[in-house]
Amino acid sequence: MNISQIYAQTEDQIDKLLLNNQKLLSNSIKKLENNIIDKAADKLSIARAGDIKSQRTLSSAVQYHKSLIKEFKTVYEDAAIRAVDGFNKVNGIISKEFKGLDIPLSFTTADKDMFNALHSATIDSFQNLGNDALNKIAQSTYDAVLVGRSFAEYVDNIKSVLAGGQLERYASLKAHDSLMNYYTRLNVKKAADADIDTFLYYGNIIRDSRPFCVARAGKVFTLEQIQEMDGMSWTGKAPGLTLINRGGYNCRHSWHPVRPEWIEDGQIEVQRWPAEGVAFAEVIPTVELGAITSGSKVSTAQDILYHYEISADAAYGGDVTAGELKKNISKRLGERMESLNISEWNKFKKEFSGSLAGTSSEQMSADTVDNLIRQWACTSGDNNPPSIMMQLAAEKEFGLKGSSIWWDKTALAEAQTLFKTHEVAARRFLREMYNDTQTYLKKQGLKTVRVARGYIGDTGIAQSTRDNLISKINIKLQPMSSFSSDMRTARSFAIKEAEDSAIFFADIPVNRVLSCPVTGYGCESEFEYVVLGSQKTGGETVLVSSLKRWGESSWSNLFGSGSEFNKNITNAIYGATK
Amino acid sequence: MKAIEIDADLLNSDWTKQSYDLPIGKELDEFLKLNNMTMDDFKKLPAYYLPRQRKKL
Numbered sequence: 001m002n003i004s005q006i007y008a009q010t011e012d013q014i015d016k017l018l019l020n021n022q023k024l025l026s027n028s029i030k031k032l033e034n035n036i037i038d039k040a041a042d043k044l045s046i047a048r049a050g051d052i053k054s055q056r057t058l059s060s061a062v063q064y065h066k067s068l069i070k071e072f073k074t075v076y077e078d079a080a081i082r083a084v085d086g087f088n089k090v091n092g093i094i095s096k097e098f099k100g101l102d103i104p105l106s107f108t109t110a111d112k113d114m115f116n117a118l119h120s121a122t123i124d125s126f127q128n129l130g131n132d133a134l135n136k137i138a139q140s141t142y143d144a145v146l147v148g149r150s151f152a153e154y155v156d157n158i159k160s161v162l163a164g165g166q167l168e169r170y171a172s173l174k175a176h177d178s179l180m181n182y183y184t185r186l187n188v189k190k191a192a193d194a195d196i197d198t199f200l201y202y203g204n205i206i207r208d209s210r211p212f213c214v215a216r217a218g219k220v221f222t223l224e225q226i227q228e229m230d231g232m233s234w235t236g237k238a239p240g241l242t243l244i245n246r247g248g249y250n251c252r253h254s255w256h257p258v259r260p261e262w263i264e265d266g267q268i269e270v271q272r273w274p275a276e277g278v279a280f281a282e283v284i285p286t287v288e289l290g291a292i293t294s295g296s297k298v299s300t301a302q303d304i305l306y307h308y309e310i311s312a313d314a315a316y317g318g319d320v321t322a323g324e325l326k327k328n329i330s331k332r333l334g335e336r337m338e339s340l341n342i343s344e345w346n347k348f349k350k351e352f353s354g355s356l357a358g359t360s361s362e363q364m365s366a367d368t369v370d371n372l373i374r375q376w377a378c379t380s381g382d383n384n385p386p387s388i389m390m391q392l393a394a395e396k397e398f399g400l401k402g403s404s405i406w407w408d409k410t411a412l413a414e415a416q417t418l419f420k421t422h423e424v425a426a427r428r429f430l431r432e433m434y435n436d437t438q439t440y441l442k443k444q445g446l447k448t449v450r451v452a453r454g455y456i457g458d459t460g461i462a463q464s465t466r467d468n469l470i471s472k473i474n475i476k477l478q479p480m481s482s483f484s485s486d487m488r489t490a491r492s493f494a495i496k497e498a499e500d501s502a503i504f505f506a507d508i509p510v511n512r513v514l515s516c517p518v519t520g521y522g523c524e525s526e527f528e529y530v531v532l533g534s535q536k537t538g539g540e541t542v543l544v545s546s547l548k549r550w551g552e553s554s555w556s557n558l559f560g561s562g563s564e565f566n567k568n569i570t571n572a573i574y575g576a577t578k
Numbered sequence: 579m580k581a582i583e584i585d586a587d588l589l590n591s592d593w594t595k596q597s598y599d600l601p602i603g604k605e606l607d608e609f610l611k612l613n614n615m616t617m618d619d620f621k622k623l624p625a626y627y628l629p630r631q632r633k634k635l
Contacts, residue, residue: 322599354612375613377599378625380591386613406586454593455584478585482594492632493593504584525597539581 006100007202007256013093014183014254021083021175026168028079033162035071036137037155039064044141050151052144061145065138072134076167080126083175084119090183091115094190103194103257114185122178129174133167176250177238184244184254191257197223198260201246203253210236213247220260231288289398289532290509292540294472294577296448301574304450305566307507311449311485314441315516315527322517322524326373329520334366336432348425352386372429376521376530380480383408388415393426394479394514394532398434403479403533433520440519441510448507451483451529452569454493455502463548464558469572471546474539475504477531480514486527487566491555494547501550505573506542543576545569588624595625596632 001009043064045053091107098105140157143149161167191199201216209217212234229242236248246253298304317325337345338361345365353359353367372390381388388407392415395403407415419426441449461471483506484490494501512532517524534540547553559568585591601609610620620626 352612354608371609371612374600374609377595378609378613378615378620379588379595379623380585382588382592382623383619384613384615404583404586406583453584455590456593457587457590459582460580472579474579474581476581476583476585478591481585481591484594489594489596493596493628523594523597523599526594528594539579541579 001100003101003258003262006097007200009100010093010097010256011202011254013096014090014179017086017089017093018176018179021086021179022172024079024083025076025171025175026163028076029168029171030163032071032075033158035075036068036162037158039067039071040141040154040158041151043067044145044151046151052149052151052154058142058145061141064141068134068137068141072130076130076171077123077127080130080171081123084122084126084178087119087122087179087182088115090179090186094183094187097187097256098190098194101257101262103191103196105190105194111186111189114189115182118178118182118185122174122182125174125178126171129167129170133161136161136166173250177245180246180251180254181244184246187257188243188255194257196257196259198258199223199226199243199255200258201253202256210234210247210251212237213251213253217253220258226255289512289535291534291536292509292512292531292542293507294505294541294543295450295507295573297577298574301567301571304570304573307448307450308485308487308566308570310444311446311451311529312527314444314446314449315485315518315522315524315529317518317524325517325524326370329518330366330370330373333369333429333432333436333520335362337369337429338362338365340428340432342424342428344422344424345428348422348429351422369429373521376480377523380482381407381478383411385411385414385418388412389418389422390426390430391479392416392419393423394430396423397427397430398479398532399535400479400533401535402476402537402539404476406478430514433515437513437515437519438510441513441516446510448509449485449513449529451485451506451508451531452487452490453483453504453506454490455504456494456496456499457502458500459502459544459546461502461544461546463553464545466558469545469558469568470505470543470576472541472576473504473544474541476539477533479533480521481531481533482522483508483529483531484527485529487569489526491565494555495550498549500546500548502544502546503555504542504544505569543573545572588622592624592628595623596628598625598629600625 044060091111095105137158140154144154159165188199191197198220200220201213201218203213203217205214205217212232223243226243227241232242234248236251238245238248243255245251246255295304298307320328346361349355349364349368352371353364354371355364355367359367375384375387375390378384379387381391388411391405391407394400395405405412459473461473462468464470487503487505490503494503508529508531514530514532515521516529517527521530522528545558547555547558555565559565559572600606606620607617610617
């Protein structure tokens with residue numbers, strides 16, 4: 001039996017157990033409903049016309065209430081206890097899977113304790129569901145007895161609470177989720193005991209599958225990656241750990257222990273995006289992005305200079321021309337987008353690739369990425385709806401609630417229309433570029449990148465002087481915003497005769513970097529980093545040096561020129577942050 | 579401290595477009611058309627006029 005068959009066998013056994021438990025509860029609720037309707041007809045005074053008679057005392061209702069409590073206990077709660085007792089079969093199912101996978105396994109006292117704790121908690125939660133239903137029926141009974149009511153209406157009310165109603169629906173969901181929860185907890189714990197920290201997200205994709213599950217089914221994740229998913233939000237997500245709750249309420253998927261080397265090509269089917277009907281855009285990642293700062297503390301000014309240099313090195317594409325660099329990126333990202341098989345991307349590339357008729361699908365994807373990168377090189381927004389659409393996509397994909405939305409109303413309205421059509425593709429493209437950037441910058445050993453930025457205009461900060469070169473300032477960015485790791489690039493921009501100007505200096509956490517020239521958007525000769533706006537409102541504090549009307553003063557007067565410029569700037573930054 | 583929106587105008591938001599990173603000639607025309615832009619629109623962008631000012635175009 002190969003591993004795929006082993007997992008399928010486990011799923012089959014768990015499915016049978018789930019169905020059995022749901023059937024057990026469903027039957028018990030139907031029986032409960034019949035019993036209490038019979039008892040109502042017997043114990044409550046029914047007039048010839050079929051109405052419950054209004055009564056002066058509540059004694060018949062009280063008697064009936066007592067019998068309701070008894071019925072709930074003997075019929076419904078008893079079935080719930082039997083369903084939860086069935087959880088102990090899970091141990092055998094896991095044993096079988098681990099044996100098949102040749103993973104050592106033994107159950108301990110701690111496992112027994114976990115079972116007992118979950119067993120009690122689950123029975124309590126079934127009892128709570130039962131009590132809610134019981135209280136609703138009791139209340140309805142007292143009302144009916146006090147003021148009189150049609151018996152048929154009373155029965156309808158009972159039915160809406162029990163079989164086919166609230167109790168059956170919630171008990172069925174609880175039967176599913178509690179068993180899957182127990183199974184997953186035990187499975188994950190036993191995998192941890194065997195030093196396995198990679199898991200396969202297993203299960204079929206059906207029409208109602210959540211986008212979260214569709215994107216992950218058939219793929220292997222490390223424990224760390226699964227824990228990162230806790231910070232995301234999506235429709236139907238259950239509170240708590242993704243490792244335990246998977247896609248959320250009533251999720252049919254499960255984590256199975258796996259060693260990556262076990263998976264031979266083609267042995268586990270990697271699920272693809274279905275052609276239609278899955279709104280990927282429902283998945284709203286809310287992983288917390290770090291804050292831009294004026295710079296973490298370092299030992300010497302030289303450390304800051306070195307940090308600028310290694311940040312600039314990381315933005316350098318090596319011994320290829322800028323054109324070849326972008327072509328390679330377009331090919332790589334294009335292939336990735338193509339492999340995702342997202343129908344929305346196919347629509348997007350028809351509109352934005354500019355490819356001639358007859359061009360292969362793969363080439364169209366590469367052409368589309370190439371166009372998007374050029375689009376950024378042309379403008380970050382301006383009055384151009386396609387560019388603003390990408391800004392809106394970044395805002396939504398990364399949850400950048402604190403970013404500036406400043407564009408002209410007409411262009412923004414057009415961009416919003418475009419965004420409505422292309423949200424899925426635009427967001428997915430940015431996410432893939434972001435993922436590449438994160439991998440690349442982490443490989444470079446960078447946790448933050450040191451950047452500068454030129455600015456033309458009044459910052460509201462006093463003119464810098466040799467005694468007071470640098471101040472602090474609070475800034476806000478648009479969803480995608482440009483910085484440079486080359487201080488001279490910033491200076492060369494911040495020179496406009498008779499205008500106020502400034503240079504900002506900041507330290508950017510890597511998880512705020514969307515791209516750099518080596519991974520997507522960004523001009524190599526300007527050592528550009530494209531930085532994501534903030535998830536928090538209120539702005540972020542960075543350092544700034546300001547000049548009033550540069551014609552009367554100049555950056556050279558303040559910081560010197562040539563290599564002196566960088567050295568003096570970093571000394572000033574060091575002075576401001578130490 | 580009140581925050582200054584450093585991207586809230588075209589020149590500042592496009593400040594890194596000081597080098598010319600776009601195609602020229604017919605390829606530029608096609609690129610602009612694909613992105614709903616005229617040559618006049620393009621000439622108003624920092625991506626066009628900053629490199630010219632810096633004699634990089």
